[in-house]
Amino acid sequence: MSDLVAIRGPERPLPKGDDRGRPNLRGMSRDELGEWLLGELEMKRFRGDQVFSWLHDKRVASFEAMSNVSARDRARLETRASLARLTVDTIARAADGTRKLKLRTADDQALESVLIPNDDRGLTLCVSSQVGCCLTCAFCATASLGFRRNLATWEIVDQVYQAQDLLVQEARERGDEWPARVTNLVFMGMGEPLANYNQVKRAIAILTHDRGAGIAGRRITISSAGLVPAIERFGREGLGHEVGLAISLNATTDVVRDRVMPINTRWKIAELLAAVERVPIKRRRRVTFEYVLLADVNDRDEDALRLHNLVGRMRCQINVIPFNPHPHAPFRRPSQRRVDRFLSLCRGYGLRAFVRTPRGDDIGAACGQLALETPSSTVDAR
Numbered sequence: 518m519s520d521l522v523a524i525r526g527p528e529r530p531l532p533k534g535d536d537r538g539r540p541n542l543r544g545m546s547r548d549e550l551g552e553w554l555l556g557e558l559e560m561k562r563f564r565g566d567q568v569f570s571w572l573h574d575k576r577v578a579s580f581e582a583m584s585n586v587s588a589r590d591r592a593r594l595e596t597r598a599s600l601a602r603l604t605v606d607t608i609a610r611a612a613d614g615t616r617k618l619k620l621r622t623a624d625d626q627a628l629e630s631v632l633i634p635n636d637d638r639g640l641t642l643c644v645s646s647q648v649g650c651c652l653t654c655a656f657c658a659t660a661s662l663g664f665r666r667n668l669a670t671w672e673i674v675d676q677v678y679q680a681q682d683l684l685v686q687e688a689r690e691r692g693d694e695w696p697a698r699v700t701n702l703v704f705m706g707m708g709e710p711l712a713n714y715n716q717v718k719r720a721i722a723i724l725t726h727d728r729g730a731g732i733a734g735r736r737i738t739i740s741s742a743g744l745v746p747a748i749e750r751f752g753r754e755g756l757g758h759e760v761g762l763a764i765s766l767n768a769t770t771d772v773v774r775d776r777v778m779p780i781n782t783r784w785k786i787a788e789l790l791a792a793v794e795r796v797p798i799k800r801r802r803r804v805t806f807e808y809v810l811l812a813d814v815n816d817r818d819e820d821a822l823r824l825h826n827l828v829g830r831m832r833c834q835i836n837v838i839p840f841n842p843h844p845h846a847p848f849r850r851p852s853q854r855r856v857d858r859f860l861s862l863c864r865g866y867g868l869r870a871f872v873r874t875p876r877g878d879d880i881g882a883a884c885g886q887l888a889l890e891t892p893s894s895t896v897d898a899r
Contacts, residue, residue, distance in 0.1 A: 523783045524712075525651045525664040531716070532669055535623060539599040543572050544671030546722045558593055566728065572600070573729035576678055603675045608683065609891040615877030617891060618679060622648070622672060626665055627889050630676040630706055631882045632683070632699070639700030642680050645887070646673060646717055647708025652742050655777045656767070656809055658881075658888035659707045661845040667713040673720035677702065677730055702732060705740040705763070707887050711747035721760060734759040735799075740807065741765065745784040745792045752796035763805035763836075764793055768815050769823035777814065786827065794831060803869070804833045809885065810856060811840050812849040821862035828868070835863055835870040841883040843890075 534540050545553060551565025564586065571583045579600065580591045601623055609617040616632040631643040648665035650657070681699050688696035702724065704710040710717045721737060724730045738761035741748060748764075751757060766786075768774035774781035781789075793804055806828055810816045824835070837860055840850045851859070856872060863870035875883040880895045 522653060523779045523781075525653065527651070527664050527666045529624075529666045531667045532624060535599045535601055537599075539597060541599045541601055541669065541671040542568065542594075543600060543602070543674055544669055544716075544719070544723075546719055547726060547728065549719075557597060558590065560590060564590070568594075569726075570728045573674075573723060573726065576682075578602075601671075603672060603679055605679060605683075607891065607896045609880040609882065609895045610897070611877040611880045611882060611895065613876055615880070615882055616680075616683065617877060617880050617882040618676070618683070619889065619891070620676065620679060622668075628668070628672075628676075628707055629882075629887045629889060630680065631877060631887070632680045633876050635701065639698050640680075640684070641701035641703060642677055642699045643706045644673060644676050644702055644704050645706035645708055646704055646710040646713045650708045651712050652709050653779050654742060654765070654767075655779075656811060656840060656846050656848055657885045658843045658845045658890075659885075661888055662707075667716060668708070670716045670719045670723070673716060674723050677724060677732075681730075699730070700732065701736045703738045703740065703763075705738075705884070709742055709744060710739050711741045711744045711751065714747050714750065718754075718756065721756075725759070735761070735802070737761065738763050738805065740805075742778060743780050743784055743789045745789055748789075748792045748796065752792075755797070757796045757798040757802075761802060761805065762793070762796060762798065763807055764789070765809070766806045766824075766828075767809045767811075769820045769827060773815055777811065790827060790831075798832075804831060805836055806833055807836045807838060807873075807884075809838045809840055810851050810859060812851040812855070814848065816851045816855055816859050818858070818862060821859055822866065824863060825866035825868055829866065833869070835868050836873045837863070837870060838873045838884050839875070841875055841878050841886050843881065843886050843888065845888060846885075 547569045550569050551562045554560040554564050571577050580594045603620040606619040606621050614634040618630050626648045628645045633641045649662035650659045651664045653660045685696045724732050725734050740763040742765045771785050839856050840848050881890050
């Protein structure tokens with residue numbers, strides 16, 4: 518693992534438009550859309566609300582469907598803007614009801630998002646923010662893909678809409694009157710979300726808007742591997758009052774974290790935790806620390822004690838994640854006895870700790886497994 522660098526650069530830039538240079542309107546916030554329509558087409562500001570609603574509430578496929586926009590303006594929009602969407606390559610279905618969507622961008626880049634049934638109602642979508650990942654965490658399969666590029670705002674947003682479209686289709690096939698809905702979002706798919714900060718922030722503004730998907734901010738969580746400057750920006754710009762923050766910690770000493778998460782060679786644990794403590798969050802929310810349990814690496818009794826010493830003073834919870842095996846990493850999942858022991862020690866020290874049950878691990882959709890690989894027997898081609 519010594520050849521792993523802390524942060525990789527992208528192989529290609531973020532697309533600024535389609536192959537004709539037209540911006541995708543699905544990636545503009547309501548205010549940005551209004552300004553663009555005014556500046557580019559001299560359309561009245563109220564048209565921004567109308568077009569935004571067509572795109573994100575009704576999710577129309579074409580400008581022609583925007584019936585309260587004049588035919589002249591629809592024709593002008595057709596020549597100056599794009600409404601492109603991601604395409605669905607395959608849908609893999611796990612025994613526990615999890616679905617993994619393999620999606621493809623206009624420039625033929627593949628990415629994955631994961632639709633997970635909730636215990637109560639609705640579904641959680643695990644959203645990707647990059648094609649591959651700019652980080653090189655040793656336990657994560659996505660790191661094996663390299664880092665192609667950041668995802669554009671509309672590509673992030675459309676993952677949610679593609680998942681919702683799938684739920685509508687499934688309800689129609691079953692004869693259900695009402696489809697299930699995506700109610701929760703976790704930015705824990707491919708990529709480091711805070712390394713694509715502007716696009717992720719804009720996507721959240723679109724997805725939480727009452728004329729858009731209308732997903733409550735309290736049901737959205739952004740996970741970071743420890744990009745300290747972006748965490749500081751997250752706090753400075755008040756995102757902690759809107760959405761949840763999860764930190765992928767995964768070690769209790771710098772020596773171990775350097776090995777499993779090379780980003781730690783840039784910002785050590787103490788600096789990371791200091792930045793997290795400065796993030797203002799709502800009183801009823803907690804910071805989540807994700808802790809991938811690796812056999813004989815970070816699962817010892819003394820790790821549980823050090824974990825308490827590191828974060829016990831903070832308003833937080835610990836998600837213990839037994840390692841999900843894949844061929845791209847040399848680690849092993851601890852025994853169930855070891856997992857239970859680690860959890861018991863954490864709780865004994867007063868930590869609010871839970872074990873995250875693997876979801877979709879039979880289709881390569883569990884935490885750390887996203888690498889564009891899926892057993893063929895589980896896949897529906899689209």
